[in-house]
Amino acid sequence: MLRKNTKLSVYVVFLIIILAFAICYKLFIEDEVLAVVEGEEIRRSQMDDFLQVLKLYNPNMDEMLKDKKEKYNIEHQYLDFLIFNILINNEVNKLELEITEEAMDAFLEDTRSYFIDDVYEDEETYQQRFEELEITDAQMEELAYSEVAKQLLFEHIQQGITDEDVRSYADENPMLLIQEAxxxxxxxxxxxxxxxxxxxxxxxxxxxxxxxxxxxxxxxxxxxxxxxxxxxxxxxxxxxxxxxxxxxxxxxxxxxxxxxxxxxxxxxxxxxxxxxxTIYYNFEEVKELVRAVKEQEAFNEYLEELWKNADPEITL
Structure with missing residues (x-):
């Protein structure tokens, strides 16, 4: 009898081990690593959280994600976005640019106003959608942090662009000065x-x-x-x-x-x-427009260099 119980106990323990392994494996697969950026992992759960927030911006996102091809394209597009968030956040830290609570609060308030006024038309509908998606304050704060970091880095790059840079850029890109082609x-x-x-x-x-x-x-x-x-x-x-x-x-x-x-x-x-x-504007008339284009191009080139140096490992 003792021997029989011993065999049964071993069998039960074996089943528990197999079950535990299966659960761990399932969790591992469900929360797979999608990319590694400067030693930091981006996991499936982070992508899922991010897509939940995106559903606030686009009420049609649920339907779009049901299509396999569309979901594939969306996930790859926004994986790049998440990678850039890490690169930008790390760069802001290296440059010791300060992300303040005031800036984050302002972003969150502007975002809330945008949803209420432009996406959902009233606060009640917005709040209902927010709760339906089970979005947490932490998720919104993470978004705010990344967006404020992006703006800080952009402003940092802006400061390095001189009037001479803008003038040279206009000379190199005469299309920007065209009034009537x-x-x-x-x-x-x-x-x-x-x-x-x-x-x-x-x-x-x-x-x-x-x-x-x-x-x-x-x-x-x-x-x-x-x-x-x-x-x-x-x-x-x-x-x-x-x-x-x-x-x-x-x-x-x-x-x-x-x-x-x-x-x-x-x-x-x-x-x-x-x-x-062709009739051209005087440079001074469109100087600020040219500056804005130059600043955006400089920012894009800066991000491309960050990506190149980091060489993210993407497994999605």
């Missing part, structure tokens, strides 16, 4: 190599060959048979055009032919037709 009715011949481009240029300028005829003969543009290389009105503020092509086209007077111009697509010979000049 001009255009040039342009044609082009596209070839693969610089030698081919110079050969085409000489045939046009020294051999006086017809531009449209030569375009149909040698251009690699797939539409050349239909349009003879004619591109229509090319506008100075059209970001779909390669900047080098725009500069080459607008440097010409009507009837002129450019020397070879290198772009992402290859080498071009450009011919200008009718042209309308």
């Amino acid at each position: 001009g255009y040039v009715k342009a044609s082009h011949i596209l070839v693969e190599t610089e030698d081919e481009a110079w050969d085409a240029y000489r045939r046009l300028t020294e051999g006086n060959e017809d531009f449209e005829t030569l375009a149909k003969e040698i251009s690699k543009d797939s539409s050349v048979e239909e349009n003879g290389g004619y591109l229509g009105e090319v506008y100075a503020d059209d970001i779909n055009w390669d900047q080098a092509f725009l500069e080459g086209a607008f440097a010409l007077e009507p009837g002129e032919i450019s020397e070879p111009v290198k772009t992402f697509f290859g080498w071009h010979i450009i011919k200008a037709g009718e042209k309308k000049e």
Whole structure:
């Protein structure tokens, strides 16, 4: 009898161990590590908490997350967001920038007002949704901390941008100064190599060959048979055009032919037709707009450098 009870006890203990292992394994899988950033883990539970908060911002998030493909895209997008939060928080600590309770309280109050006024239309509906999602004060405070840290880092970078930097940035990006975009009715011949481009240029300028005829003969543009290389009105503020092509086209007077111009697509010979000049703002008129664009670009580049140096390990 004693031997039988002993066997039963061993069996029960074995079952308990197996059950405990299964529970631990399930918890481990459910709270898997999605990324490691500068030694800090981002776990599934953190992603789930973050998505709960996002549901406050977007009432349609529940439906979106039911679609597997949509959920995959959302999780990968916001994993990047969580990684950047860690990088920014760590950088703010390194720079010894102070995150005050007043700043966090102000963010939380602004966020609450935004939800009530712009998302849910009244406080009762907002509060009901807040409780329904079981969002905690700690989750909102974590969001506030990260957003205040982001603003502090942005302001830190702002301070390093001088008036000379803004002026240089405007010179490098003339599109920012455009008040009324001009255009040039342009044609082009596209070839693969610089030698081919110079050969085409000489045939046009020294051999006086017809531009449209030569375009149909040698251009690699797939539409050349239909349009003879004619591109229509090319506008100075059209970001779909390669900047080098725009500069080459607008440097010409009507009837002129450019020397070879290198772009992402290859080498071009450009011919200008009718042209309308671009009207530009005076720099001082748009200085603050240019500054804002420059500051945002500098901030983005700073974050890219943080990411590059940290080299996060992503397992999602």
